[in-house]
Amino acid sequence: MARKKASVSRRDFFKTVGAGSVAAAVVTAGGEAQGQGPSVSGPGEVAVTLLINGQRHQLKVEPRVTLLDAMRTRLDITGMKRVCDRGSCGACTVIIDGRTYYSCSLLAIESQGRNIRTVEGLAPGSALHPVQQAYCDHDGLMCGFCTPGFVMSTVALLEKTPNPTPEQAKRALDGNICRCGTNIGVLAATLKTKGVTRG
Numbered sequence: 637m638a639r640k641k642a643s644v645s646r647r648d649f650f651k652t653v654g655a656g657s658v659a660a661a662v663v664t665a666g667g668e669a670q671g672q673g674p675s676v677s678g679p680g681e682v683a684v685t686l687l688i689n690g691q692r693h694q695l696k697v698e699p700r701v702t703l704l705d706a707m708r709t710r711l712d713i714t715g716m717k718r719v720c721d722r723g724s725c726g727a728c729t730v731i732i733d734g735r736t737y738y739s740c741s742l743l744a745i746e747s748q749g750r751n752i753r754t755v756e757g758l759a760p761g762s763a764l765h766p767v768q769q770a771y772c773d774h775d776g777l778m779c780g781f782c783t784p785g786f787v788m789s790t791v792a793l794l795e796k797t798p799n800p801t802p803e804q805a806k807r808a809l810d811g812n813i814c815r816c817g818t819n820i821g822v823l824a825a826t827l828k829t830k831g832v833t834r835g
């Protein structure tokens with residue numbers, strides 16, 4: 637579903653919600669329907685199954701472990717970077733069920749049963765996805781630390797809106813920060829990429 641113009645941006649959302657939602661998610665509502673109150677997972681490790689880039693991964697993590705840390709430290713999926721670790725920079729952006737999320741602000745346990753996509757899954761082998769190629773062509777990266785997150789935000793936008801206006805592109809990327817100042821190149825790459833199909 638395309639983001640409505642008046643909707644709250646990811647940055648606005650995290651300003652108001654903060655880390656509270658992460659902590660609360662360890663208590664799940666499973667038992668409430670049977671009148672037993674909420675069920676609690678943990679604090680020890682629990683079995684978790686994650687569907688990442690079309691591959692099913694089974695692992696055991698404590699419920700407090702974020703999706704980002706589960707991917708990076710347990711599954712060796714390291715494209716997403718941990719920079720702020722508090723939902724403000726976008727370096728850890730993934731696409732889940734077609735929408736962008738900060739993986740540092742989601743728990744692995746609550747990411748089960750969802751279609752998670754990371755930068756590693758965009759193109760096979762050494763091939764580049766059209767968005768990655770456009771970032772190279774338009775100088776959309778310097779140190780590259782923010783780049784996987786920016787690329788995922790761009791991909792999510794273009795899969796829904798293949799020909800975005802500059803305003804649509806800026807809004808889609810407003811949850812990502814580049815400290816090297818590549819924003820002009822990133823915007824050019826986003827506006828000039830062609831050939832992105834729904835992932």
Ligand code: FES
Nearest residue numbers: 719721724726740
């Ligand atoms: S590391 Fe997740 S938003 Fe910065």
Ligand code: FES
Nearest residue numbers: 778779814815816
């Ligand atoms: S390219 Fe260095 S932070 Fe963006």
